[in-house]
Structures are given as structure tokens and as C-alpha cells.
Amino acid sequence: MTAILELDGLTRAFGGLKAVDNVTTRVDHGELFGLIGPNGAGKTTLFNLISGFTPPSSGEVRFKGEKITGLSAHQIAHKGMSRTFQNLRVFPNMTVFDNISVGALGMLGVGPFSSLFGRSSHAKEISERSWEMLEKVGLADHADDLAANLSYGKRKYLEIARALAMKPDLLILDEPAAGMNDSETTELARFITGLNKEGLTIMLVEHDMGLVMGICERLVVLASGRKIADDVPAVVRQDPGVLAAYLGGDEE
Amino acid sequence: MSKSRLIKTGLVLAAFAVVPAVLVGFDKGYYYQIATLAAIFMLLAASLHLVTGVAGLLQLGHAAFYGVGAYVAAILGADHGVGFTVGLPLAGLSAAAIAFLVALPTMRLMSIYFAVATLAIGQMLYLVFLNWVDLTNGPNGVMLFSGINLFGIEIESDLGIYYVVAAVVAVSILVLNRLSHSYYGNALRSLREDDQCASAMGINVTVMKIQAFVISSFFAGIAGALWAYTTGYISPNDFHFSQSILILTMVVVGGLGSLPGVLIGALLLILLPEALRSVGDIRNIIVGLVMFGSILFLPKGLFGEVSALNFARRLLGANWSNDEGQKGIGWK
Numbered sequence: 310m311t312a313i314l315e316l317d318g319l320t321r322a323f324g325g326l327k328a329v330d331n332v333t334t335r336v337d338h339g340e341l342f343g344l345i346g347p348n349g350a351g352k353t354t355l356f357n358l359i360s361g362f363t364p365p366s367s368g369e370v371r372f373k374g375e376k377i378t379g380l381s382a383h384q385i386a387h388k389g390m391s392r393t394f395q396n397l398r399v400f401p402n403m404t405v406f407d408n409i410s411v412g413a414l415g416m417l418g419v420g421p422f423s424s425l426f427g428r429s430s431h432a433k434e435i436s437e438r439s440w441e442m443l444e445k446v447g448l449a450d451h452a453d454d455l456a457a458n459l460s461y462g463k464r465k466y467l468e469i470a471r472a473l474a475m476k477p478d479l480l481i482l483d484e485p486a487a488g489m490n491d492s493e494t495t496e497l498a499r500f501i502t503g504l505n506k507e508g509l510t511i512m513l514v515e516h517d518m519g520l521v522m523g524i525c526e527r528l529v530v531l532a533s534g535r536k537i538a539d540d541v542p543a544v545v546r547q548d549p550g551v552l553a554a555y556l557g558g559d560e561e
Numbered sequence: 562m563s564k565s566r567l568i569k570t571g572l573v574l575a576a577f578a579v580v581p582a583v584l585v586g587f588d589k590g591y592y593y594q595i596a597t598l599a600a601i602f603m604l605l606a607a608s609l610h611l612v613t614g615v616a617g618l619l620q621l622g623h624a625a626f627y628g629v630g631a632y633v634a635a636i637l638g639a640d641h642g643v644g645f646t647v648g649l650p651l652a653g654l655s656a657a658a659i660a661f662l663v664a665l666p667t668m669r670l671m672s673i674y675f676a677v678a679t680l681a682i683g684q685m686l687y688l689v690f691l692n693w694v695d696l697t698n699g700p701n702g703v704m705l706f707s708g709i710n711l712f713g714i715e716i717e718s719d720l721g722i723y724y725v726v727a728a729v730v731a732v733s734i735l736v737l738n739r740l741s742h743s744y745y746g747n748a749l750r751s752l753r754e755d756d757q758c759a760s761a762m763g764i765n766v767t768v769m770k771i772q773a774f775v776i777s778s779f780f781a782g783i784a785g786a787l788w789a790y791t792t793g794y795i796s797p798n799d800f801h802f803s804q805s806i807l808i809l810t811m812v813v814v815g816g817l818g819s820l821p822g823v824l825i826g827a828l829l830l831i832l833l834p835e836a837l838r839s840v841g842d843i844r845n846i847i848v849g850l851v852m853f854g855s856i857l858f859l860p861k862g863l864f865g866e867v868s869a870l871n872f873a874r875r876l877l878g879a880n881w882s883n884d885e886g887q888k889g890i891g892w893k
């Protein structure tokens with residue numbers, strides 16, 4: 310197995326607080342990789358460091374063997390990385406279809422002149438991709454609805470579909486199951502596993518262990534910014550340090 | 562699709578058949594002036610729509626770029642004998658070029674600071690119009706005696722001039738329509754909705770914002786040239802901050818993000834004060850009340866995609882987000 314993503318001594322301090330503290334790990338091609346940790350462990354910050362939203366204080370991120378630290382978010386997206394947000398960020402005043410089209414067009418590119426003349430060669434592909442993803446997440450019937458009018462669960466899928474429309478090599482999902490009930494979570498787990506079976510490498514953040522333990526092949530556990538475990542779920546589950554972190558932390 | 566085609570056909574018919582017929586019927590210079598003014602402001606509102614309604618950048622200095630176009634056309638025409646066919650595109654390009662220069666340092670500013678920066682730029686350009694007497698003739702303005710000459714044909718009749726203005730405005734609005742209702746428009750909308758999220762989709766936010774700003778200013782410059790060629794006299798007050806606010810009001814009343822709405826907003830705010838001319842100065846109060854009421858009772862304007870209040874709240878809110886690195890200095 311070759312690594313698609315390598316983190317090397319990644320650290321990020323906010324003032325005196327080290328939100329991410331010297332994290333080193335790797336994600337292999339085709340893996341379904343989990344990242345868990347109690348509230349405030351630094352999971353979202355780690356994702357922001359990987360996707361170029363926050364610059365690291367020190368350390369390095371390599372994606373497909375290439376150093377990407379210092380690149381801006383849109384450049385990293387073009388390398389083939391795509392993410393969702395913990396606090397659900399769809400474009401509320403745009404239709405479902407238009408939301409998804411932004412994922413596709415961000416990658417394929419649109420310019421003012423190409424959309425005025427020549428009927429942009431990308432237009433067809435943008436529309437095909439968008440429909441493909443709409444159908445994949447079962448939102449085709451809602452294509453013309455405003456994103457703001459969708460139910461919470463559907464908006465979650467919309468956000469994932471928009472990320473998928475980028476045709477990424479690595480998809481990172483920040484707490485996709487947050488706010489979902491048990492049956493919705495189970496269905497989401499099935500959906501994510503399905504994407505992974507199709508060959509997509511996925512990095513999944515969860516706050517609670519259930520979902521991740523069930524579907525991930527490998528897990529990293531963060532606590533107070535530090536990596537305290539990095540192994541298969543069965544081993545992580547027994548790890549006394551992990552249990553202590555979860556029991557000692559502010560369990561919800 | 563067919564609905565928007567219907568609207569387009571209707572508008573074109575109205576602009577090129579119905580309105581001219583009415584104008585010929587009344588045959589008064591005054592009505593021609595109003596029709597031309599309405600057309601020019603429809604273009605101003607449509608161009609501001611692209612940058613503010615679609616791309617979500619609060620531009621408070623639009624009238625200054627309108628002024629750049631007008632001064633370029635007027636000065637080139639009066640002092641250098643440059644005619645309409647060359648002067649018009651040059652006016653647009655000059656406004657676009659200045660917009661580009663201004664955009665480079667300001668585009669990375671956070672939204673509310675960007676709005677303040679455009680206000681300052683508008684004011685600066687206004688002061689240039691007012692005080693650079695050698696170039697602009699200062700408060701006395703510029704007279705342009707040469708009318709519209711299209712490839713050797715002098716357009717002299719009021720109707721002919723109206724047709725030229727209507728044609729330029731119609732083509733410009735079609736271009737703006739195409740830009741805002743296409744995948745390109747979707748990319749711009751994503752900036753308005755959540756530009757950080759748009760960057761995660763691979764969109765180069767800064768570049769796209771600069772593009773929208775430059776294109777919008779180009780068409781403001783075109784509108785300025787039309788104004789200079791049709792009135793034959795321009796002065797700094799035509800491009801004062803209050804004009805920027807008037808254009809912004811057209812966009813808000815019509816609806817942020819909706820081009821048809823914005824065009825109707827422009828018509829309304831040009832025609833209403835004229836229709837109320839007989840009631841004297843109270844008309845300004847009435848117009849003010851209409852604007853106030855429309856924001857209060859129609860938060861999305863007539864046809865808008867975004868509520869103006871939410872839009873403003875988000876612009877201001879961005880200022881208070883405690884994202885690290887943004888604090889205090891206003892840079893993203």
C-alpha cells in the first residue's frame with residue numbers, strides 16, 4: 310500500500326493552546342480512515358491544517374507524495390482533496406442542483422468568456438456530473454429546490470454530493486453523522502462504506518466512537534491535540550489511554 | 562427556459578417597439594430624456610447586480626466608475642475628436658482598468674472593509690472629477706458637442722439616439738444575463754453564499770471576485786459613455802456618492818440576485834420621481850418611503866434570491882467572527 314496522505318509532526322498553536330500537537334500519521338490509498346477524539350481534541354483543526362484552511366505552526370502535510378503545506382485551500386482542492394464541514398455549509402440561497410454544480414465547476418473551471426461564447430466545453434460535463442451525484446445521494450427530485458428548504462439530513466447528503474462532484478481522490482468528512490438519529494446514522498454508514506468500496510479514500514472524523522469503530526479500517530485517536538492511538542478499531546477499543554481520554558474527557 | 566425566453570422577447574419588444582411608438586406619439590424631448598435615462602440606469606443597476614447581487618460584494622462606489630466612463634467619452638470626444646464607436650468601448654475599458662487596479666489590493670479585504678474601501682474609492686474618483694480642473698474642467702463639467710456618429714452616419718433625431726442607447730443597453734444586459742445565469746454565475750453566487758466554502762470547491766475566490774468587479778465596472782463605464790453622448794454635458798455631481806446609493810437601492814428594491822427584479826427596480830426608481838414631479842419636493846419623501854417600505858415588507862426585494870437584511874447582517878457579522886488572523890486588521 311502506498312500512502313495518499315502523510316502528516317509529519319503537524320502542530321498548530323492558538324496562542325498558548327496547542328490545538329494540534331505533533332501529529333504524525335499516514336492514510337493509504339483506498340483506506341477508510343477514522344479520526345476520533347473528545348470535544349476540543351483538535352480534530353477539526355487537524356482537518357483545517359490538511360485542507361489548507363489553517364496554516365500549521367510547524368510540520369508538514371504531503372498529499373500523493375507532494376508537499377502541500379503552504380498551498381491555499383483552492384490549490385489543495387485541485388490536487389484532488391475534497392472536504393465537508395462540521396457545521397454544514399451548503400449554499401442556502403441556491404438550488405440543490407446549483408449547489409452541486411459548484412463542486413464540479415470549481416474543478417473543471419469556468420471563465421466569463423467561455424460562458425459567453427463557445428458554449429463552454431465544460432458545461433456538458435458539469436451538468437452530467439451534477440446529475441450523477443444528485444442521483445447518487447437520492448436528491449434528483451429536489452434538484453430545483455432551494456438548499457435552505459431541505460431537511461437537515463438531506464442537506465448533509467447535499468454537502469457530501471457537492472464534495473463528490475469534485476471527483477476527489479481523498480474525501481474528508483467532518484462529523485457527517487452529527488445531529489442524525491440512529492437509523493439515519495446507520496444509513497449514512499452504509500453510504501460511506503459504499504463510496505469506499507468504489508475505491509474512494511475517505512478520512513472520517515467522528516466525535517462519538519460508534520460509527521467509526523463500525524466501518525473504519527484504521528483509527529487515530531486525538532486527545533488534547535495529541536495522537537494517543539493509531540491502530541485497527543479492535544486494538545484501539547482496548548487501549549487504556551483511549552478509554553481514559555474518553556471517560557476523563559467531557560463525554561456527551 | 563421558455564419562460565425566460567418569453568421575458569427576454571417581451572423586454573426586447575418593449576424596448577424597441579412599444580416605447581419608441583409611445584415616444585413618437587408624445588413627441589416631446591422630455592420623454593426621450595426620461596426613456597434614455599431609464600435605459601442607462603437599467604444598465605447601471607444590471608452591472609451592479611453582477612458584483613453585489615450575484616457575487617455578494619457590497620460595492621458602494623459604482624457611480625464613480627460610471628463617471629470614469631462618462632469623462633473618458635466626453636474628454637476624448639471634446640478634446641481629441643474621438644467618436645462614439647471608439648469612445649464607447651474605450652470608456653468601458655478605462656473603467657474596467659481602474660477597477661482592476663483598485664481591486665488588486667482591496668479584494669482580499671474582508672467584506673465590510675471592502676465595502677468601506679469602495680466607498681473611499683468612489684469618493685476619491687469624485688474628488689478627481691471635481692478638482693483636476695486641467696483634465697475634467699472641475700465643477701464646470703465637460704461639454705460634448707459631437708453627437709453620436711455611427712460608422713459615418715450622424716444620428717441626430719431623438720428617436721435615433723434612443724434606439725442607439727436601447728441597443729447598447731440591451732446587448733450589455735444580455736451579456737450580464739448570460740454571465741449571471743450560467744455556471745459562471747453559479748460560481749459567483751457561491752462566493753456570495755460562503756466564499757471560504759467555495760475555495761474548498763477549488764474556486765480561486767480572489768480571482769473570481771476581481772473578475773466580477775472588473776466586468777461590472779466595464780458596463781458602468783459603458784453606461785457613463787452613453788450618458789455623456791446623450792446629454793452632451795457632464796459634471797461631477799452626476800457621479801456623486803448619492804448616485805451609487807441610488808443604483809444600490811435599485812438592486813435591493815428589485816431583489817439581490819435577480820436580474821429582472823433589478824431592471825424593474827431601476828425603472829421604478831427613475832419613473833416614480835418623474836411621475837411625482839407635480840407634487841413638488843414631497844416626492845423625495847414618497848420615494849424614500851417606497852424604498853424603506855420595500856426593505857421592510859419585501860425583505861427579498863421584488864424578486865430577490867437573498868434577503869437584504871440577512872445579506873447586511875452577514876457582511877457585518879463577518880467582521881466579528883473570531884477566526885484567528887482576521888482579528889483587528891481586516892485581512893482574510
Ligand SMILES: Nc1ncnc2c1ncn2[C@@H]1O[C@H](COP(=O)(O)OP(=O)(O)OP(=O)(O)O)[C@@H](O)[C@H]1O
Pocket residue numbers: 323326328346347348349350351352353354355395516883884885
Ligand atoms: N480559530 C481558533 N482560535 C483559537 N482557538 C481555536 C481555534 N480553532 C480551534 N481552537 C481551539 O482548538 C481546540 C481544538 O478545537 P477543534 O475544533 O479542532 O476540536 P474538535 O476536536 O473538532 O472538537 P469538536 O468535537 O467539538 O468538533 C479547541 O480548544 C478550540 O477552542
Ligand SMILES: [Mg+2]
Pocket residue numbers: 352353354395
Ligand atoms: Mg470539530
